[in-house]
Structure formats: C-alpha cells, structure tokens
Amino acid sequence: MGRAEARRGSRRGARRAAKPGGIRRFFTLRRLLGTFFGLCLLAMGGLLVLYWLVPVPSANAQAEMQSNVYKYSDGTILTRTGKINREIVGLEKIPKDVQRTFVAAENKSFYQDSGVDIKGTTRGLINTLSGKGKQGGSTITQQYVKNYYLNQDQTVTRKLKELVISLKVDRKKSKSEILAGYINTSYYGRGAYGIQAAAQAYYGIDASALNVSQGAYLAALLQAPSQYDWAAATATGKKLVTERWNYVLDNMVKQKWLDSATRSGLKFPVPHAPKAAPGMEGQAGYLVEAANDELARQGVDKAEIAKGGWTITLNIDEKRQKELVQSVDKQLESKLDRKNNKTDATVQAGATSVDPKTGRVVALYGGTGATEHWISNATRTDYQPASTFKPVVLASALENGAETQDGRKIGVNTRYDGTSKRPVEGSDTPFAPENEDNRDYGPVSVQTAMNKSINSVFAQMVVDVGPPEVKKTALDLGMRDKGFPERPAITLGTMNASTWDMAGVYATLDNHGRKITPTIVKSAEHKDRTVELPDPVGKQVISRETADTVTGVLQGVVDNGSGFEANTSAYDAAGKTGTSENNKSAWFAGYTPQLATVVALFGESTKEGGGQVTLTGTANSGRANGGGFPARIWAGYTLDALNGGSDATFDLNIPAPVRETPSTPAAPSTPEETPSADPSPSAPPEPTPSDSTPSPPPSEPPVESSPSTEPGGGGPSSPGNSESPALPPGAGSPNDGSAPVRP
Known part of the structure; x- marks a missing residue:
C-alpha cells in the first residue's frame, strides 16, 4: 500500500512539473507575436491618424x-x-x-x-x-x-x-x-x-x-x-x-x-579669419537710406524692403566714396575742434557726386557717421542753396530770350548796374538786395556779375526774366517745388534744396541741357521680383547752347572768381559758390567734363530740437563761405577722383567764353554778399542770402570793372548805359576790356 501510494504521488508530481507556471502560461510565443503585431498596427494607425491630422504648416x-x-x-x-x-x-x-x-x-x-x-x-x-x-x-x-x-x-x-x-x-x-x-x-x-x-x-x-x-x-x-x-x-x-x-x-x-x-589633389581650404559684419556705421547708413528712399520712389514700399531678401547694388564707386570722405576729413574735420569750440560743434558737411553722362551717384557724404548724426546732410532739404541758384537764373534768361528793362537781350556781356541796394525795376514786389560789404560795382557784365556773385545784378535779372519763368526752368533742371516762392528773392536761392538736388541741376548743365536725375541704385533684386529702374538720363530740358553758355560763364567763376579755391589747373572746371542768409549754409557746386559734385556746410544747433545757426567762426576762420571749406573739399576730392587730374575739356557748342580782366589789379576782396533788408516800406522784407568770395591769389586778380574804367553809366534802366543790344553769348565787346579767350 505504501509503495503504491508513493508511485501515484510520483506520477502526480511529474504531471504538475510538465505544466507551465502562471507567468510562463501568460507569455506564450503566440501571445507575444500577437501583441507585437498589435502594437505595430496601433503605431501604424496612430501614424496614419497623425498623417491626416498634422498639416504642413507655414514657414516659421x-x-x-x-x-x-x-x-x-x-x-x-x-x-x-x-x-x-x-x-x-x-x-x-x-x-x-x-x-x-x-x-x-x-x-x-x-x-x-x-x-x-x-x-x-x-x-x-x-x-x-x-x-x-x-x-x-x-x-x-x-x-x-x-x-x-x-x-x-x-x-x-x-x-x-x-x-x-x-x-x-x-x-x-x-x-x-x-x-x-x-x-x-x-x-x-x-x-x-x-x-x-x-x-x-x-x-x-x-x-x-x-x-x-x-x-x-x-x-x-x-x-x-x-x-x-x-x-x-x-x-x-x-x-x-x-x-x-x-x-x-x-x-x-x-x-x-x-x-x-x-x-x-584637393587640399583642405583653410577659411579666412572672421571679420566683423559691416553695419550702418560711418557712411554706410546714409548710403542705405538713400537707396531705400530711391526704391520707395519707384514703388517699393519700405516695409517690403524691411522684410529682407533683397540684393541692392548701388552706383557708388568704393574708391571715390573713400576719397570723398578723406577730403572732408582733411579739408574740414582736421581743422575743427568739435569738443571745445561751440561753433565747430554745429558744423555739418554734406556732398553728392554724380557722373554727368549717366546720372549715377558715385559718391555721397552724409555726415560724420550715420550712428552719430542720423540726418543725411547729402539729401536733407531744410537749408537754402543760396547763390548756387544764380546760374539757373542766367539759364532761364538765355532759354527764354529775356530782355532787360530797356529792351536789350540778355547775354554773357550784357551790362547791369551792380550798385548795392539798387531797387529792382519792373517788379510788383519791391526788392533791393545789398551786395557783400555793401559794395558798389557800377556797370558790370553778366560774366563779371557771376564771377563776383553780385546780388543786385541777379535780382534785376530775375525780374527781367520773370520769377515764374525762372521757377519753371529750375524745376525743369531738377529742383523740387519745395518752399519755392515766385518773387525776386529767389535769385539768392531762398528756396530749400539738397546737395543731391543741386548735383542734378549742375550735372544737367554739364550734360549740355539733357536732364540728369541723380540715381544711387544700380539694381534691386529679390527672389520674387526685380525692380525696373528708369533711365537717369532724360530729355533735353534746356537747349545745348543755353547749357553750354552757362558752363562757359561758370568756368570764369573758377578761373577768376569766387570759386578760385577749386581751381587746381589739373582739370577743366566750372562752378559756383553760395552762402545763405546769416551764413547758415555755405556751398560749392562744380563740375568737370566727367564729374559733377556739390559740397555744402550747414550750421545745425547741438541743442535738443536742433535749428539753424550761423557758421561764422568755423575753425576760427571767420565766415565759412562757399569759396572756402566747400570749394577746398570739392577740389581735394575731384583731384583724387580723377586720379590726379584730367585732360578732358568741356565740349561747348558756343564760342569760347571770354575771360575779363581789369585794367589794373583790384584790391583783394572780402566775401561778396551780405543780407539786406528790403528798403521798401510798402512790402515785408525778403531774405537776401549772401555768397562769399575769398580773395583770389595775386596771380589771378579778381575780375571787376570799376565805374571809372567801365564805359556807360547806370544799370539796365539807366538811359546812360551805352551798351548796344546784346551780343551773342560769349562774344567780346570792343569796350568791355575782354582778355583773350581761355585756351
């Protein structure tokens, strides 16, 4: 019995040993495979759901x-x-x-x-x-x-x-x-x-x-x-x-x-050392802003530019840009004590340089640096261009075939009365501007009047031509209709303008009267568009004879007049100085056959809110006239920009302009013009900006015909003026003391 029970117990234990335990019974191969594929299906299902539910979003x-x-x-x-x-x-x-x-x-x-x-x-x-x-x-x-x-x-x-x-x-x-x-x-x-x-x-x-x-x-x-x-x-x-x-x-x-x-054969290409990314400091900010402004005028919203993605190539020549900055630094900034001199601290310089054949702005000076002085002095329009406007008056007179009050056609040798404070005749608006130092010149030719920038002569000429006609000529040449009254005082540049504007005017004269619109953008491309830019060279706005005659006259200003500081004898040049009322701005606008450049100084208060102040006392030099710092900056830049000089000459479609010389050397002159109040009690006074003429060197005495040596008396309304009807522009006169023509 004992043995039988033992055998039965042994068989039951064997059977129990043959059956899997609880955990092993749960993790069978079949169940494991089923779970794996179920998870895979679940994951695939989840991915499918995600695929349908997750959209492709917009770009971040x-x-x-x-x-x-x-x-x-x-x-x-x-x-x-x-x-x-x-x-x-x-x-x-x-x-x-x-x-x-x-x-x-x-x-x-x-x-x-x-x-x-x-x-x-x-x-x-x-x-x-x-x-x-x-x-x-x-x-x-x-x-x-x-x-x-x-x-x-x-x-x-x-x-x-x-x-x-x-x-x-x-x-x-x-x-x-x-x-x-x-x-x-x-x-x-x-x-x-x-x-x-x-x-x-x-x-x-x-x-x-x-x-x-x-x-x-x-x-x-x-x-x-x-x-x-x-x-x-x-x-x-x-x-x-x-x-x-x-x-x-x-x-x-x-x-x-x-x-x-x-x-x-390939070798490891060692990269360059890192350089700080150029930013908006120095002139870069001014150039960028000028380019953006130009694109805005062509319909490219600034907000669109701000989004990025643009490649904008400028017409700026890197070499000439550096030379312009260097000339300002050498001729002006090195002379200023901005920290200790209150007047020097107010001085702002601006310049625009244009290729007169293409209209391309090749150099621009906006100020000491865009991160220090945000307003660009090259494009600002809150100062008056002063006597740089006088060539526009002459151009309008020639273009309109204007005559003096006594019926003489206006030309280079037409004589006017240069008496200071002489009231203009033929105008409903009384105006009697004072010449520099209240100096009387008596009867002088238009050439001499331009050389000496005689206020009284050009005040009368504006009346002879008509202020509306002069304004039209100015707008045709490229000036803006901004603060531009139709009154005799416009002869003294009492409207607002920028160096950019005036560079366009003088480039148009340089280009024989065919309109030049200064253009700084060469191309502007984005992945979505390319901007179509207009041709900077436009139509003929004044005749070639008019433009070339004015150029001939302005050569005299550089040779023997207020712009003599710009004459280095290394290039053929024409130009005009200008100094505004109370010496708040000083200009030199000049050109060679290859380059038209306008340089200006502005007196800007350093007090909060700014405001215009006088430049008198700049670098302890007295009056900061257009024939001083601006002309010297212009000359230094132009000489470098033309690689030390140029043999190119103006191709003028007129007889070579006459260079007048006095019979005896005149005493050195001081700056030419000072503002004067309108003497008429019946009308409010008109501002009369002044130009400035430093004394030319002794070898090139100032051109002036004194009343004692110049025949005839009086001005355009004087019966005693002996000048016959106007001669062709540039022609000499038997009684004007003309010198041989300039070679």
Missing part, C-alpha cells in the same frame, strides 16, 4: 527672415541689414558639385529615400525619452522641415511632427527644392544663415564661386558650427573637422560624384 518666422545685401557698384559688399544674416539663393546658382557635398555629408540616400529615416528617428525618440539629448540620423528632408517649418526643440511631439511633415513634404516638393531649402536655412556659424552668407563669412565670395573643396568644408560645418570654425577651433576641433571634410569627399567618390584623381 525665422526661416523666412533674410538680410538685405547692399553692394558697391563693382559687387563688393557694402553692408547687410536685418536681424538674420541670410540671403536665399536659388539652387541653380550653386555649383552642382557643391550641392552634392551636402548630400554626401548628411544623407547619401537623399535622392532615393522617402524623406524619412525610421531607424534614425526611432533612435532619436528613444534617446529623447531617456534624456540622452540630441542625436543624429535625420535625413536632409527632416532637417529642412525642422529648420523651415518647426523649431529646434528636442521633444517627442516635435519629432513626431517632423516625421509626418517630412513624408508630406517629400511628396509635394522636388528633391531640388528640398535641398535648396536645407542649404539656405541651415546655420553655419559666424552669424551666417544659408550658404550665401556662409560663403561670404568664411571665404569672402558668393556661393556661386565656391569650389568643391570649400563646399565640403561648409557641409562639414553643419554638424558642429562653433566647434568646427577653423578660426576658433581647438586642436581637437581642427582634427575633427578635417576628418569630416575628408569623409564628405570620400563619400562623393563612392557615389561617383567626384573623380578619385581630382579628390587626391
């Missing part, structure tokens, strides 16, 4: 932000503006082998895959969940999606969105579009976003000029921009980036994108 704000790139006329970078240093370029502008360096570096299967790397993404998700941080493995498409549509957050949600959006983007966009987007949105270090900014930052060239070796370095950078920047890299960093560079090129050989023989 940063991805579309670009800098605007401003260039000199030769393509050299002037500056970039905008928060993001990026300039998007089309893939067609990037060499094919450079494009492939990025594929070789990041995603060799890019051209064949569906836009995602499931294995790499899964690994990234696991690492994110486990707290291991960022891991590689994403495709180019996924990195593009992260840069362009999403952000750099390391979260499960973001990674799942990246996966779904990448699948959709790969279906909707071509591989070329995706690659271009990736290359243009990636960060390369040195503040550079996109390949164009990177090419400039590391090699100082455009992306279109990159070679495969340089492209491989930029592609290698993307893995660790800060660590791999050669200029800042440690020895380890340099070793790693060199290995990465080799890895990229070796992959290109394996993909048959690069010949092995070519590969073996």
